[in-house]
Amino acid sequence: MRDLFKRLASWLLVAASLSPLAGFAIEHPGLLLTRDGVESIRANLGKAPLFDDSLRSAREDVDQEIALGIDVPVPQDFSGGYTHERHKRNFFVAQKAALLYQILDEPRYGNYVRDMLLEYAALYPTLPLHPKERSYARGRLFWQCLNDANWLLYMAQAYDAVYEFLSVEDRELLERDLFRPFADFISLDNPQFYNRVHNHSAWGSAAVGMIGVVMGDEVLIDRALYGFEASVDVNARDNDGGLISTDGQGRGFLANLDAPFSPDGYYTEGPYYQRYAMYPFLAFSIAMENAYPDKLVLQQKDTVLVKATYALLNLADSQGEFFPINDAQKGMSIINSSLVTAVDAAYLYGEQDPALLSVASEQGQVALDQSGMAVALAIEEGHAKPFLKRSVILRDGPRGEQGGIAVLRDPDAGLETVFKFSAHGLSHGHFDKLAIAVHDAGREVLQDYGLVRFVNIEQKGGGNYLPENKSWAKQTVAANTLVVDGQTQFGGEYDASSRNHSDLLFSDIGDDSFQIVSAREENAYAGSVMQRTVAMLRSPQENPVVLDVLRVTSDSPRTYDLPFHYLGQVIHTNFSFTQDNELRVLGDGHGYEHLWREAVGEDIGTSATFTWLDVGRFNTITTATQNDDRLFLARLGANDPDFNLRRDPTLIVHRESDGPTVFASTIQSHGGYDPVSESAVDVPGDVDRVEVLLSTQAYEAVGIHWHGGERSLLIVAHREVSAGQNHKLGIGGREYHWTGPFHWVPLL
Amino acid sequence: MRDLFKRLASWLLVAASLSPLAGFAIEHPGLLLTRDGVESIRANLGKAPLFDDSLRSAREDVDQEIALGIDVPVPQDFSGGYTHERHKRNFFVAQKAALLYQILDEPRYGNYVRDMLLEYAALYPTLPLHPKERSYARGRLFWQCLNDANWLLYMAQAYDAVYEFLSVEDRELLERDLFRPFADFISLDNPQFYNRVHNHSAWGSAAVGMIGVVMGDEVLIDRALYGFEASVDVNARDNDGGLISTDGQGRGFLANLDAPFSPDGYYTEGPYYQRYAMYPFLAFSIAMENAYPDKLVLQQKDTVLVKATYALLNLADSQGEFFPINDAQKGMSIINSSLVTAVDAAYLYGEQDPALLSVASEQGQVALDQSGMAVALAIEEGHAKPFLKRSVILRDGPRGEQGGIAVLRDPDAGLETVFKFSAHGLSHGHFDKLAIAVHDAGREVLQDYGLVRFVNIEQKGGGNYLPENKSWAKQTVAANTLVVDGQTQFGGEYDASSRNHSDLLFSDIGDDSFQIVSAREENAYAGSVMQRTVAMLRSPQENPVVLDVLRVTSDSPRTYDLPFHYLGQVIHTNFSFTQDNELRVLGDGHGYEHLWREAVGEDIGTSATFTWLDVGRFNTITTATQNDDRLFLARLGANDPDFNLRRDPTLIVHRESDGPTVFASTIQSHGGYDPVSESAVDVPGDVDRVEVLLSTQAYEAVGIHWHGGERSLLIVAHREVSAGQNHKLGIGGREYHWTGPFHWVPLL
Known part of the structure; x- marks a missing residue:
C-alpha cells in the first residue's frame, strides 16, 4: 500500500505540473488545493479518519459562523479588540468555507464566501489608514500591514476556491475594488514593510503572490518574487528597533526565502517566528509549484522549506513546545495550525517520510487539501513511524x-x-x-x-x-x-x-x-x-x-x-x-x-x-x-x-x-517528590562537587566528584581543535594522551 | 449480579460475627483481612481486574524488596533521612508481604516477614530513645512516637497474617521482646502522646489495640479503647503548640473517635489530617468488627467513619485534591492509600454505595483484603455509578x-x-x-x-x-x-x-x-x-x-x-x-x-x-x-x-x-488564553461593578452591575434569619417584600 501513496503523491505532482504556464489563467482551485486534489479528496472521503475528522471539525466551525451571520466592521481596535479579532476570524473562516465548498460541493459555502467578499469590496475603498497609529506600517483593516497581509493570503485562497462559483461581474468587482488595491496598498504604498528581509515581508510578498496567481497577474507575481524598486531610508527602523534597509540582501519572496533560512533550515529569528513565517512561505511556494512549476520556487535553496519543517520539529521540547529562542511566547507548539500545513506539505512534497505521519497524528488534524488527504490515508494504512528527536x-x-x-x-x-x-x-x-x-x-x-x-x-x-x-x-x-x-x-x-x-x-x-x-x-x-x-x-x-x-x-x-x-x-x-x-x-x-x-x-x-x-x-x-x-x-x-x-x-x-x-x-x-505518597526520592542528586583542575591558554580541565566517591574528568582544548590532533597534558601528576579537541574520562 | 455482591458482603459480615468472643484468641488472620476473606479472595482471583492489578503491583513491589534484602538499621535520622525512610518502608512492605503470603500461600513471603520481625526483635531491646530530641514524645525507631505507632499498626497486621506460619517459639520471642514492650512504650511510657484527643493518639491507641487483638490481650485492647490513668501537666504542649491535656474529653480510641469527628463526619483538624487519621480509625474499628463485633466499635456514633469517608470525598476539589484547610500539604488527594482503604471499607461495611465504586476506579487500586475484592468484583460487574459532588x-x-x-x-x-x-x-x-x-x-x-x-x-x-x-x-x-x-x-x-x-x-x-x-x-x-x-x-x-x-x-x-x-x-x-x-x-x-x-x-x-x-x-x-x-x-x-x-x-x-x-x-x-492559537477569550468577564446599596443593623443590600447593562440585587438579613420570617425593605425608592433570611433578584 505504501507504493499506492507514492503513486498518489507523484500523480498529484504530475497533475500539478500540467497546470497552465505563466501568463495564462490558472485552473481554479489552483493554490494549495488544486482541482485534481479536490477529485482525489472526494474519492477518498470516508477512508481516512483523520481527514474526515478535520473536515467535520471545519464544518462545525464554519456552520456556526454562518449561523451567526457575517460581520465586516469598520476597523478600530488593536489586536485582542473586537474589530481586529473579527477581521482575523473572517479570513480564517472564509478560507475554510471555500475549501468546504470545493470538497463538499455545497453552494451555501460558496454563497457565504461571496457575500463576505462583497462586503469587504464595499468597505475597503472607504477605509483610511487604521486609526491606531503605533505601527511603522499601518494597515487599513488592521493596525499593522502585517495583519492585512495575513488577510490577503487567506482570502486569496478563499477567492480561488469560489472563483468558478462567482459570476464574472462579481469577480470583476472584487478584483477592481478589493484585491488589486489591497495588494498595491501593502506593497507599493508600504515599501518599508514590503521590501525587507523579515517575516513581515515574507507575509507581504506571499500574499501579493497568492492573489497574483489567482488573478493570473504576472505583474503581481513578479512583484511577489522580486519586490520592487523603491528608495528606503537606510536608518529607518520598525517598531521592534529592527532596521528596514535590507542592506544588499535583496527583496521579495525569493530573497526572504534565501537570507533568513540557513542551509539546515534554521530560521534566524528562531522557531517561534519560523512557525509564524512557515505558512506564507509554504503557501506561496506550493501555489507556485502547482500553478507555475517551471519557476522552481519550492525547490529554492535545495528545497529548504522541507528542511525547515524538520528543523522546527527538532526545535521543540519533548512535549512538542518550541524552545523560546529570541522573542518567543512560551507554549507555542507543534500542534499549531501552521505546523499542520508544514508537516503535511513536507510529507507530500518531500520524501513521504513516515516519521512525519506520527507527528500529524499527534497534531490531531490535517490540512484540507491533497497533502492532508495523503497524510491521513497513509496514517490509516498504518505507515506511521515514530519521529525520534535526537541531538x-x-x-x-x-x-x-x-x-x-x-x-x-x-x-x-x-x-x-x-x-x-x-x-x-x-x-x-x-x-x-x-x-x-x-x-x-x-x-x-x-x-x-x-x-x-x-x-x-x-x-x-x-x-x-x-x-x-x-x-x-x-x-x-x-x-x-x-x-x-x-x-x-x-x-x-x-x-x-x-x-x-x-x-x-x-x-x-x-x-x-x-x-x-x-x-x-x-x-x-x-x-x-x-x-x-x-x-x-x-x-x-x-x-x-x-x-x-x-x-x-x-x-x-x-x-x-x-x-x-x-x-x-x-x-x-x-x-x-x-x-x-x-x-x-x-x-x-x-x-x-x-x-x-x-x-x-x-x-x-x-x-x-x-x-x-x-x-x-x-x-x-x-x-x-x-x-x-x-x-x-x-x-x-x-x-x-x-x-x-x-x-x-x-x-x-x-x-x-x-x-x-x-x-x-x-x-x-533528579529524583522527585510525590505529594500523595509524600515521598522524596534522591534529593541530593549525583554530584558532590565540581572542580577546575587546570586552566591555561591551551586547555582547561574540569573534575566532577560524585557522591559515590567516583571522579570524572573533562579536558577541553582551546587552540588545537581539529579532529585528528594529538594532545598530551599532565594534571595532578598524571599524564593524559588523546586525539581530538576534548578528552572525557568517565571514571578516573 | 448486584445481589450476589450484597450476599457476598453480608456473608462476610456474618462470617465475621462468628469470630471468637473477647478473651479468646482470634482466628488468624483476623484484622482487616480475615480467614474467610482469604478464602473468598482466592476463589475470585482472576475475576476482578482491579484486584488482580493491585495484587500484581504489590507483588512487584515486595519481590523487589526481597531481592534487595532486609535492612533494619540503628535509628538515626529525621524524616526523609535513610533510617527513617527504611523503617517506614519496612512496615509497609512487611504488611504487604504478609497479605501476599495469605493470598498466594507462598512461604517465601512468610519467611521474609518472619526474618524481618526477628531482626526487629533483636534490635528493639537495645534501643534507647531516638537520638533526635525535637519531639515532645520521642520514639525509639523514629524521632517521634507517632511514627513508632505507624510501625506497630502495620506490623500488627503483618504479624497477624503470618501468625500461623510462625513457630510457637518465634511468636513467644516476638511478643516478649518486641510487641509487648513496643506497645507499652508508646502508651504507658508516653501518656503525653497516648492519652490525648489528637490524631497522634488515634494512631497510638489503634496500634496498641491492633497488636492486642492479634495477641488476644484484653489488657491492651482495653487500654486501646479507653486509655489509661496517668497525670498530665495541664499546661504541657506538643511541638505544634497544641495542649496535651484533653480537658475532660476522655482518652483512648473511643474518645478520639467521638471528639474530633462531628456527626457529619467532619474531622476538626481538616481533611489533610483526617486522611492521615482515617487509616488507624478504620483499621482498628474493622479489626474489632471482625474479631469482637459485640464491642460495636465500628458502629460508634452512628457509624461515623463511613460518614467521614463521604465527608473526605466531598472535601476534595474537582480533581480529587483535598482543600488545604488548616495545616495541609497541597496535592494530597483521594488517591492516597489511606483513602483506598477508606473507600473500600465504606463500600463493604457501609451500604455498598455504587458511587464509591467509581471513586475506587479513579484510585486505580483496591485494598488487598475482602473489602478490596468486593469493590473490584462489583466494578467488574459494571455496578459503578458516578460520584457526584454537590454543595x-x-x-x-x-x-x-x-x-x-x-x-x-x-x-x-x-x-x-x-x-x-x-x-x-x-x-x-x-x-x-x-x-x-x-x-x-x-x-x-x-x-x-x-x-x-x-x-x-x-x-x-x-x-x-x-x-x-x-x-x-x-x-x-x-x-x-x-x-x-x-x-x-x-x-x-x-x-x-x-x-x-x-x-x-x-x-x-x-x-x-x-x-x-x-x-x-x-x-x-x-x-x-x-x-x-x-x-x-x-x-x-x-x-x-x-x-x-x-x-x-x-x-x-x-x-x-x-x-x-x-x-x-x-x-x-x-x-x-x-x-x-x-x-x-x-x-x-x-x-x-x-x-x-x-x-x-x-x-x-x-x-x-x-x-x-x-x-x-x-x-x-x-x-x-x-x-x-x-x-x-x-x-x-x-x-x-x-x-x-x-x-x-x-x-x-x-x-x-x-x-x-x-x-x-x-x-x-472566565474565558481563557490558549498559547497555541494565541487567542484570548472573554478577558473582561461579566461583572462591571459591585455596589453596596444599603447597610443597616438589620440588612445589607448589594448590587451587581453586569457588563451587558443588567443589574442584580442581593439583600441579606442580619437579625431575623428564620426561614419563615417576612421582610420588607425600601431601596432606592423601590420596596422589596420577601420571606426568609435573604432575597436574590437575578434581574432588577
Whole structure:
C-alpha cells in the first residue's frame, strides 16, 4: 500500500505540473488545493479518519459562523479588540468555507464566501489608514500591514476556491475594488514593510503572490518574487528597533526565502517566528509549484522549506513546545495550525517520510487539501513511524556561516539542553550569545525568559510588545549566559550584534552517553573572549547530567555575572546566605534594574551546591567557585510599573577577576517528590562537587566528584581543535594522551 | 449480579460475627483481612481486574524488596533521612508481604516477614530513645512516637497474617521482646502522646489495640479503647503548640473517635489530617468488627467513619485534591492509600454505595483484603455509578455544635468555594475564621496557603514544620478573611481560639443557580462582630460567579485588611497603582512581616476591578470600594531567611472605618488564553461593578452591575434569619417584600 501513496503523491505532482504556464489563467482551485486534489479528496472521503475528522471539525466551525451571520466592521481596535479579532476570524473562516465548498460541493459555502467578499469590496475603498497609529506600517483593516497581509493570503485562497462559483461581474468587482488595491496598498504604498528581509515581508510578498496567481497577474507575481524598486531610508527602523534597509540582501519572496533560512533550515529569528513565517512561505511556494512549476520556487535553496519543517520539529521540547529562542511566547507548539500545513506539505512534497505521519497524528488534524488527504490515508494504512528527536546542530546564516544552535538530548531521559551560538536573529533577536537553556521532560530547568508580551490580549498594551521586552527579555542578564561588567552584549546595540555571530569550535553528538558542543564568542564584549563548552554526560548511576564550562579571557580586570534562571523552591544549599531586610535593585540598567536582590551568599568555598524543587522534581546546580565569589539570589519584578514581568527567581554567580577565569558547573534534574505518597526520592542528586583542575591558554580541565566517591574528568582544548590532533597534558601528576579537541574520562 | 455482591458482603459480615468472643484468641488472620476473606479472595482471583492489578503491583513491589534484602538499621535520622525512610518502608512492605503470603500461600513471603520481625526483635531491646530530641514524645525507631505507632499498626497486621506460619517459639520471642514492650512504650511510657484527643493518639491507641487483638490481650485492647490513668501537666504542649491535656474529653480510641469527628463526619483538624487519621480509625474499628463485633466499635456514633469517608470525598476539589484547610500539604488527594482503604471499607461495611465504586476506579487500586475484592468484583460487574459532588455543609464539633465548613459547587462548571466557620481544629488549626478559598476546575483562584513544611524532605528542617508555618501560614493575613487592626484573630492565642467557633446563620444550597451560606464570628476580635455571606450565583450569561459580602461592626474606629490571595499575572485593573522603588515589609508581626509591599493603588473610586491570568484562565475580583481605601499589591517572602515560603502574591483591600462597614466583592473565573492559537477569550468577564446599596443593623443590600447593562440585587438579613420570617425593605425608592433570611433578584 505504501507504493499506492507514492503513486498518489507523484500523480498529484504530475497533475500539478500540467497546470497552465505563466501568463495564462490558472485552473481554479489552483493554490494549495488544486482541482485534481479536490477529485482525489472526494474519492477518498470516508477512508481516512483523520481527514474526515478535520473536515467535520471545519464544518462545525464554519456552520456556526454562518449561523451567526457575517460581520465586516469598520476597523478600530488593536489586536485582542473586537474589530481586529473579527477581521482575523473572517479570513480564517472564509478560507475554510471555500475549501468546504470545493470538497463538499455545497453552494451555501460558496454563497457565504461571496457575500463576505462583497462586503469587504464595499468597505475597503472607504477605509483610511487604521486609526491606531503605533505601527511603522499601518494597515487599513488592521493596525499593522502585517495583519492585512495575513488577510490577503487567506482570502486569496478563499477567492480561488469560489472563483468558478462567482459570476464574472462579481469577480470583476472584487478584483477592481478589493484585491488589486489591497495588494498595491501593502506593497507599493508600504515599501518599508514590503521590501525587507523579515517575516513581515515574507507575509507581504506571499500574499501579493497568492492573489497574483489567482488573478493570473504576472505583474503581481513578479512583484511577489522580486519586490520592487523603491528608495528606503537606510536608518529607518520598525517598531521592534529592527532596521528596514535590507542592506544588499535583496527583496521579495525569493530573497526572504534565501537570507533568513540557513542551509539546515534554521530560521534566524528562531522557531517561534519560523512557525509564524512557515505558512506564507509554504503557501506561496506550493501555489507556485502547482500553478507555475517551471519557476522552481519550492525547490529554492535545495528545497529548504522541507528542511525547515524538520528543523522546527527538532526545535521543540519533548512535549512538542518550541524552545523560546529570541522573542518567543512560551507554549507555542507543534500542534499549531501552521505546523499542520508544514508537516503535511513536507510529507507530500518531500520524501513521504513516515516519521512525519506520527507527528500529524499527534497534531490531531490535517490540512484540507491533497497533502492532508495523503497524510491521513497513509496514517490509516498504518505507515506511521515514530519521529525520534535526537541531538542536533543547526547552522545559522544564509550559507550556514553564522554560528548556530545546538540541542543536546539524552535519548533515554527527557533532558534537553539548548545552546545558542547564532547570529542576532533580526529585530526579534536577543543579546544572549552563548546562552543555554535546560529542559527536563518538557519542564524548564533553566529557563529562557521568552518575550514580554501578551499576544492578542488587548488589555496588556494592545497585545503588543511591552517596554520590558526590550529592557529585560532582550538583555544579556535575562539569559543563562555571562554578563561582563554588568553590561549587555554589544552594549545592547542591535546593529553591532547583527554584524556578528559566535562560532562553533567543535562538537561530537554521535555518542548518546557523552555529547559535547563548544563555541566561541569574540565580539560581544570588546576585549573579552568567551568559550563555552556544553556536554551531556552520564553519572556513574547512569543519570544524565549537563556539564557547562565557560572560560573567559579579558584584556583587563572585569566583573562577571553568570545567571542561572531556575524556577521553583529552594531546598538545599551548601552555603549560607543573608536575606536583605529591604529589597533594592541589583543594578542600574541592562536588565539589572528589574531584579530585586533577595539574598547574598558569601564565603562560598570552592564548590557551591544549589538544589530546588519544581513541579515534583529536584534540580541541582553545582558550580566551582572561588572564595571571593558572591552568589546573588534575585527575583524579577523591579521597575515594572504595570506588572508585566513574571516574578521569577535567578541565581547569579558574581566574580571579579584580574585574569582568565572559568565557570564550571553541572546541572542535574533528579529524583522527585510525590505529594500523595509524600515521598522524596534522591534529593541530593549525583554530584558532590565540581572542580577546575587546570586552566591555561591551551586547555582547561574540569573534575566532577560524585557522591559515590567516583571522579570524572573533562579536558577541553582551546587552540588545537581539529579532529585528528594529538594532545598530551599532565594534571595532578598524571599524564593524559588523546586525539581530538576534548578528552572525557568517565571514571578516573 | 448486584445481589450476589450484597450476599457476598453480608456473608462476610456474618462470617465475621462468628469470630471468637473477647478473651479468646482470634482466628488468624483476623484484622482487616480475615480467614474467610482469604478464602473468598482466592476463589475470585482472576475475576476482578482491579484486584488482580493491585495484587500484581504489590507483588512487584515486595519481590523487589526481597531481592534487595532486609535492612533494619540503628535509628538515626529525621524524616526523609535513610533510617527513617527504611523503617517506614519496612512496615509497609512487611504488611504487604504478609497479605501476599495469605493470598498466594507462598512461604517465601512468610519467611521474609518472619526474618524481618526477628531482626526487629533483636534490635528493639537495645534501643534507647531516638537520638533526635525535637519531639515532645520521642520514639525509639523514629524521632517521634507517632511514627513508632505507624510501625506497630502495620506490623500488627503483618504479624497477624503470618501468625500461623510462625513457630510457637518465634511468636513467644516476638511478643516478649518486641510487641509487648513496643506497645507499652508508646502508651504507658508516653501518656503525653497516648492519652490525648489528637490524631497522634488515634494512631497510638489503634496500634496498641491492633497488636492486642492479634495477641488476644484484653489488657491492651482495653487500654486501646479507653486509655489509661496517668497525670498530665495541664499546661504541657506538643511541638505544634497544641495542649496535651484533653480537658475532660476522655482518652483512648473511643474518645478520639467521638471528639474530633462531628456527626457529619467532619474531622476538626481538616481533611489533610483526617486522611492521615482515617487509616488507624478504620483499621482498628474493622479489626474489632471482625474479631469482637459485640464491642460495636465500628458502629460508634452512628457509624461515623463511613460518614467521614463521604465527608473526605466531598472535601476534595474537582480533581480529587483535598482543600488545604488548616495545616495541609497541597496535592494530597483521594488517591492516597489511606483513602483506598477508606473507600473500600465504606463500600463493604457501609451500604455498598455504587458511587464509591467509581471513586475506587479513579484510585486505580483496591485494598488487598475482602473489602478490596468486593469493590473490584462489583466494578467488574459494571455496578459503578458516578460520584457526584454537590454543595455540602459539614458541621464541626463532637455534637455538630461548633460551626462548620461549607463547600459551594457550581454543578456545571468546575467552580468551588470553601467557606470556613468552624472550630479551631486542634493544634493544626489556623486563625482563619470566616475564610474563603475559591477553586476552578482544580486550579486555585483564591488560595489557602496550606502549611509551611516539606513533608519528608529532610533537607528542609528535617521534613518537619518550619518556623514560617506559625509566623505565616497560621496567621489571619495568610487567609482570605478580614484582619482587624493588623492583628491575628484571638491575638494568635491557641487557647482562646480553641474555646470559640463561628456560627452558621443560614444557608440555602438547594438551588443550583443560586446558593448561599452566611456565618457570624463574634469572638475573634474583641469588640468586633463579623458576618460573611458567600453566594454562588449565575451571571445573565449563565456563568458562575461568587458573591462575597463581609460586614463588620466594631465598638471603635478600626483598620481593616481584606486579603485576596490570587495566583498569576496581573492583566488589568481599573485603578492605577504606584510601585515602590525599594521593597519594605507591609507590617510588623502577625504575618505582615513576611509580605513585601510591591505597589499601592490609590484614588480607587467606588468599585475596583482586578483581573489576572493563571494557567490559561482569566480571573477577576470586583470589589465595592470607598475613596479612602488603599489597595496593596504584596508578595510573600520577607523575613524568610531559609526561603521556606513560596513567593505568592496577594491583593489587600485596606480600609479605615469609624463605623460598621461592608466589603462586597465578586470573584469570577472566565474565558481563557490558549498559547497555541494565541487567542484570548472573554478577558473582561461579566461583572462591571459591585455596589453596596444599603447597610443597616438589620440588612445589607448589594448590587451587581453586569457588563451587558443588567443589574442584580442581593439583600441579606442580619437579625431575623428564620426561614419563615417576612421582610420588607425600601431601596432606592423601590420596596422589596420577601420571606426568609435573604432575597436574590437575578434581574432588577
